[in-house]
Amino acid sequence: MAKTVLKAGGRFKSAVCETQVMVIKAPAGEFTLSCGGADMIAPTATGGGDLDPAQAGETLIGKRYVNADESLELLCTKGGKGSLALDGVALEIKQAKQLPSSD
Amino acid sequence: MNISTILDMAAEAFGDRIGVVSGDSRYTYAELRAAAVNAAAAIRASGAKYVALLDVNSPAAPVAIYAAAYANVPYVPLNYRLTAPEINELIERVAPAYLVTSADYAKLITPRADVQVVDRATFLSLPATSEEPTPADDPREVAVQLFTSGTTGKPKAAILRHENLSSYIFGTVEFAAADENDAIIVTVPPYHIAGISAVLSSTYACRRMVQLEGFDAKAWLAACREHGVSNAFLVPTMLQRVVDHLHDSGEPANLPALRALAYGGGKMPLTTIQKAMALLPEVDFTNAYGLTETSSTIAVLGPDDHRAAASSEDPAVRRRLGSVGKPGAVEIEIRSDEGQVLGPEEAGLVFVRGPQVSGEYLALGSQLDNDGWFPTKDRGYLDAEGYLFLDGRADDVIVRGGENISPGEIEDVLLGHPAVADVAVVAMPDEQWGEGVAAAIVLKPGSAAEVAELQELVKASLRSSRVPQRIVFKDALPYNELGKVLRRVIRQEFV
Numbered sequence: 001m002a003k004t005v006l007k008a009g010g011r012f013k014s015a016v017c018e019t020q021v022m023v024i025k026a027p028a029g030e031f032t033l034s035c036g037g038a039d040m041i042a043p044t045a046t047g048g049g050d051l052d053p054a055q056a057g058e059t060l061i062g063k064r065y066v067n068a069d070e071s072l073e074l075l076c077t078k079g080g081k082g083s084l085a086l087d088g089v090a091l092e093i094k095q096a097k098q099l100p101s102s103d
Numbered sequence: 104m105n106i107s108t109i110l111d112m113a114a115e116a117f118g119d120r121i122g123v124v125s126g127d128s129r130y131t132y133a134e135l136r137a138a139a140v141n142a143a144a145a146i147r148a149s150g151a152k153y154v155a156l157l158d159v160n161s162p163a164a165p166v167a168i169y170a171a172a173y174a175n176v177p178y179v180p181l182n183y184r185l186t187a188p189e190i191n192e193l194i195e196r197v198a199p200a201y202l203v204t205s206a207d208y209a210k211l212i213t214p215r216a217d218v219q220v221v222d223r224a225t226f227l228s229l230p231a232t233s234e235e236p237t238p239a240d241d242p243r244e245v246a247v248q249l250f251t252s253g254t255t256g257k258p259k260a261a262i263l264r265h266e267n268l269s270s271y272i273f274g275t276v277e278f279a280a281a282d283e284n285d286a287i288i289v290t291v292p293p294y295h296i297a298g299i300s301a302v303l304s305s306t307y308a309c310r311r312m313v314q315l316e317g318f319d320a321k322a323w324l325a326a327c328r329e330h331g332v333s334n335a336f337l338v339p340t341m342l343q344r345v346v347d348h349l350h351d352s353g354e355p356a357n358l359p360a361l362r363a364l365a366y367g368g369g370k371m372p373l374t375t376i377q378k379a380m381a382l383l384p385e386v387d388f389t390n391a392y393g394l395t396e397t398s399s400t401i402a403v404l405g406p407d408d409h410r411a412a413a414s415s416e417d418p419a420v421r422r423r424l425g426s427v428g429k430p431g432a433v434e435i436e437i438r439s440d441e442g443q444v445l446g447p448e449e450a451g452l453v454f455v456r457g458p459q460v461s462g463e464y465l466a467l468g469s470q471l472d473n474d475g476w477f478p479t480k481d482r483g484y485l486d487a488e489g490y491l492f493l494d495g496r497a498d499d500v501i502v503r504g505g506e507n508i509s510p511g512e513i514e515d516v517l518l519g520h521p522a523v524a525d526v527a528v529v530a531m532p533d534e535q536w537g538e539g540v541a542a543a544i545v546l547k548p549g550s551a552a553e554v555a556e557l558q559e560l561v562k563a564s565l566r567s568s569r570v571p572q573r574i575v576f577k578d579a580l581p582y583n584e585l586g587k588v589l590r591r592v593i594r595q596e597f598v
Contacts, residue, residue, distance in 0.1 A: 008104055008242055008266065009104035009241060009242035009265070009266070011240060022108060024273060061115060061116050062112060062277070062278025075108075077111060077112050078112075
């Protein structure tokens, strides 16, 4: 599995479904970021392969996904069938902290 | 962390939903994105280093914000109420530029070779491009540059990076939170930070924006009814005018769709918010405090706080109607003039820290201290539960014989006199004390008050050092178009 550096602002897409994400924050170091069981790729790269049915929990547009200690946070910018994982561990939806609407 | 992602997501999820309503024109989110992408191609082809807008609210404002982001150049909306020489000076500071305007303002612009002037209608009907935009991935790129109003000297160019605006939006707004029928009415001008954050927040919430070119209470009420407006943002002067209009005309408010009304951008008189809450008892009021340099809102007094304060017998809770609430996605602390962090109820300077805080000006650089705190230059204090109360600008403090006097507390006392309609307290030169206290007062029509009785009122409520040594009566106080009282103009009266 290819490891990659994750930086705030970085974008990735799934190789096996429609999912796209943007990095909101990330810990230092190299990680394997996957979606639908396959490594995520650069937005301009060409994907391929099949979605792993065990990794098809769906990723939802507008939701934020975090690891257990919330050191990694991704924003889903386009939804898809695959589910997200960091170094093989599934990411969870972060509960939104909603403030009263001010604008 | 590029703000163009906000529009990409709205177009992806709700492409067919109406995003902008302006007069007879309607834009779905897909159409808004197409217009921005087409404009980005034209901007890149022009070689411009800035996208400037010199115009009132129209669909060109959101299109220009996102087009600039897609083209990877800063967006710089200009204040169309400035004089022609002031406008041309600002244009010179952003050249080479792609400048969007309309006929009323085009005539103020001195033509120059490095500025491409584009009419609003042309800008909104540019040829379709097949080129997909490639916005910058670097969150440190500049998204928006705003010229501050600058009370002295040249306007400063405040810089907001993609990371500042993105963290504000992603941190405080839930994606697609709005219902299909929701709509927000936008009446703040495009060059104000609240105008920009309204576009970004509404797009991310997928909430339809209803634009008015300018503000007028009657037109605002009519537009709210016509478009079923559910959310609104007003500066205090605008809310005051709505309240006055309803009061004077006897017209019922009749705003069944309106659920939330946020206000900010200046000090809200207690009587105005009380009247507004009484006129619109079903509406959720939110006070939003923010600055240009903080990408808009940093503290909010929410609807529950408003209702709790208005109905409480406890003076400590009641007074919160005059507070700007608790910090949002930022930290706030109060420091003394010497830099010491102060505790609850101790007044000092307001400092703020967080990812949405840019605190940076072009040429001057970052104003953040080593720990990332930005000096807002507002004075204020926190109560024991963390509610922030503002006490005017640090620059407005009157220093009388070494004692710091806040104009706000004196103004509040004078406004309590039944004959006083409006008041501004400012510093005046004083040989003995360095500075003394002066007041400009507007009396209610048909009312009268003597200087001596007003002085006595302040002396009895505060103390003798707070008593205005000079009081002048005026027909009206000078305000800027967003309802901020122009203290520097009033100070001239007493020189």
